[in-house]
Amino acid sequence: MSDISAVVSEVSKLKQRLDQAQLSYRDASLKSRREIVILKRLITRLSVACRGLDEELDTKLTELRCELEQPKDISKLIPRLAIIERLVTRQAGITEKENLRIENQIHQSGETLKRVRGLPAQLKRDLRNLLNNTSTSLTHSHQRIIALVELYERSLKLLSVSTENVELKDMLDHDIQHQLTNELQHLISELDFDGESGDKLLTIRNRLLIGVPPQALLELALEVIRLVLDSTHQERRSSQKFLDGVNGDLATLQKTTNQYVGQSSALYEHRGGLNNELSTIVSTVKKGLNEHKNLETWRPQITELTKELQVLTDRNRALEKREKALIEQLSYNENKITTLFEQTQDYRQRLNDQERKMxxxxxxxxxxxxxxxxxxxxxxxxxxxxxxxxxxxxxxxxxxxxxxxxxxxxxxxxxxxxxxxxxxxxxxxxxxxxxxxxxxxxxxxxxxxxxxxxxxxxxxxxxxxxxxxxxxxxxxxxxxxxxxxxxxxxxxxxxxxxxxxxxxxxxxxxxxxxxxxxx
Structure with missing residues (x-):
């Protein structure tokens, strides 16, 4: 009997060690998956932030995202990360040079506008404040460009009113006309609108390349501004439609997450049932050891108990597989929700910025x-x-x-x-x-x-x-x-x-x- 007790005790210790090893393996697996999720999230954010800046960088980021979807060792991706780091560093230098070029162009265009005769004092003060405000980022430079175009629009309107009895060619010399033509061409080149507005802007640019008289130049400048505003409104409506779609996706993810929670509760109940059955078998073994002095007479019952233990072990393994699949599904949903939330916040901010301007x-x-x-x-x-x-x-x-x-x-x-x-x-x-x-x-x-x-x-x-x-x-x-x-x-x-x-x-x-x- 003492030998059997020792065997049962050893089996119990081995079971505890097995359970502990399973928990440790699960923790390590979860930690690894969390690290992969964090890396995927970083790559996704980097892709969104750098999209359209450099074709090679876009390609490398897309390839890296595809690699992360494969069950590979993360350490093997370090060379790819080094390439992306080099491309990002190169792009940062290009952006800095581009920002400097834009800053110089803003200053040059502002100085040209200052030389226009007949501008009111308030407009000159606004122009002076604009030129004194140095850009701190590419986004800030774009905002200053928009402000400069608005000042040009105000100037053109004032000049058109004040030239009822004066020929426009007497108010604007050839250099200013040439400068305005170049700036409109550059602005159209920087815009990326699709559809009818984009086609009209390209038509205007072609006319500017050929050359237009002063009056037509003013009309084209106002037309460009109108097309920019119309296209901005269209983009805002498209963004709102995108937000509605994202909100629908979030609702679907929330529903599936609730279903997974229900499945998790069911697995918990099944696990509890297995534990109860295992406890019953252990109690039966202990009782049999106390009641049977001759273990040979108890062998058939021990054999049946062993079979039951095997069945419980198989059921437990099946539950572990279901739990693992459920954890992976929840992790995927969490990553999806995080990505959708970030995209929603980004579009909400863009909409708010547009609304505050218009x-x-x-x-x-x-x-x-x-x-x-x-x-x-x-x-x-x-x-x-x-x-x-x-x-x-x-x-x-x-x-x-x-x-x-x-x-x-x-x-x-x-x-x-x-x-x-x-x-x-x-x-x-x-x-x-x-x-x-x-x-x-x-x-x-x-x-x-x-x-x-x-x-x-x-x-x-x-x-x-x-x-x-x-x-x-x-x-x-x-x-x-x-x-x-x-x-x-x-x-x-x-x-x-x-x-x-x-x-x-x-x-x-x-x-x-x-x-x-x-x-």
């Missing part, structure tokens, strides 16, 4: 009505698809007409700017604010629960009421009224606008400085 209210520096209509329609489509909570609120400044009448429109404009900035600071990054009318603002708050939206709107109302205004040596207290509602049922943007207006009227009729919901 859809800002000139006084309050929040979005205007055009931006509001566009965003409301976009959020409405998302609500139809996902049915997430979508809150819309309308804010009105109480007794704003009296502020204008008592302290002047300058004081009213100052109050509008401060209140708009305060409301914006109280909102989350995903929220949206626009100037709806002269003294009204509309905000859109997607994906927010009842408690948080109520707290947020009350915080806006209370914060504005505490702002310290002072006009004509007098301390002035300004309050706001808020009406809010939610998208429900068959609501459309028009229904929501009407309902928020009704809620706002109720808030103002209730004594002002109030916040009222209408469902």
């Amino acid at each position: 859809f800002l209210d000139h006084l309050t520096k929040v979005y205007n009505c055009a931006a509001l209509n566009d965003r409301l329609e976009h959020e409405y489509r998302r609500w139809l698809r996902y049915q997430h909570p979508l809150c819309v609120a309308l804010i009105d400044i109480d007794n704003f007409k009296e502020i204008n009448d008592s302290y002047g429109h300058v004081a009213g404009d100052k109050a509008l700017k401060i209140i708009a900035r305060t409301i914006h600071q109280c909102l989350e990054e995903t929220d949206f604010i626009a100037r709806y009318k002269s003294d009204e603002f509309m905000i859109i708050m997607p994906d927010i629960n009842e408690d948080n939206r109520t707290k947020s709107l009350n915080k806006i109302r209370e914060t504005v009421a505490q702002l310290p205004f002072r006009f004509k040596e007098q301390n002035v207290s300004i309050t706001i009224s808020i009406g809010a509602t939610l998208f429900e049922g068959n609501d459309t943007p028009a229904d929501i606008t009407e309902r928020t207006s009704k809620a706002l009227d109720n808030a103002k009729n209730s004594g002002r400085n109030r916040f009222i919901w209408i469902y």
Whole structure:
């Protein structure tokens, strides 16, 4: 009996060591997969950041991504990484030289514009400020180029107005015309628009190469600006469509992830069942050892128990394979979600940058009505698809007409700017604010629960009421009224606008400085 006990004890120790070895191997395998995922993520980000800069670099990055998908030793990819590092270093030098060339061209073009006669003082100050602001990056250089083109547009408009009785050729000498022609050609060459806008830009460039009279040159410059704006709008709409697709992919990944969680729970239950059966067999063995002094008479039962152990071992191995496959699927989903999230954030930032340039209210520096209509329609489509909570609120400044009448429109404009900035600071990054009318603002708050939206709107109302205004040596207290509602049922943007207006009227009729919901 003591021999059997020793055997059972040794088997138990060996089983524990086997389990520990399996856990160690699994940890090492998970760590290796995590490192591969991190490397893949780095290569993906590098590909996005460097895309289009150098054809050879794009090819090498694509090949490296393909290699990472193969089950190979990572150390064998070090030579490829060294090649990519050399290409990136070379591209950095090229970018630095290109930035310097652009900086020189901006300075040269600005100096040419400064020599144009008849420009107003404000435009000259804007031009001087632009030239004094040195570029710190290629992106900053592009922004300065856009600003310079805008100054050229303003100059051309002013010159066209001031030349009613003067021939245009007397206002612009041949050197300036030549400079403007070259700059327009260079701008068109730098643009990469597809479709009809791209074809029209190429046609304009061909005309510039042949040579055009001064009046036609001005018309072509304005046409180029219009085409750039139209193409930018088209790219923004394409980006919004891309975001909708990415959001759909995220929803699908979330659904499959939930399914994997369910599978993981089922595996956990199966593992628990195996452990219970194993415990039962161990108890049976211990009981048999105590009850049978002659082990030969107990051999048939031991044989059956051994078979059961073998079955349990096979089932356990099958469970381990399922767990391994599940872990790999979850790791793939995690990497996919991370990539999609980064792409979504990148496109969201690009859209925000475009909107801030084209859809800002000139006084309050929040979005205007055009931006509001566009965003409301976009959020409405998302609500139809996902049915997430979508809150819309309308804010009105109480007794704003009296502020204008008592302290002047300058004081009213100052109050509008401060209140708009305060409301914006109280909102989350995903929220949206626009100037709806002269003294009204509309905000859109997607994906927010009842408690948080109520707290947020009350915080806006209370914060504005505490702002310290002072006009004509007098301390002035300004309050706001808020009406809010939610998208429900068959609501459309028009229904929501009407309902928020009704809620706002109720808030103002209730004594002002109030916040009222209408469902």
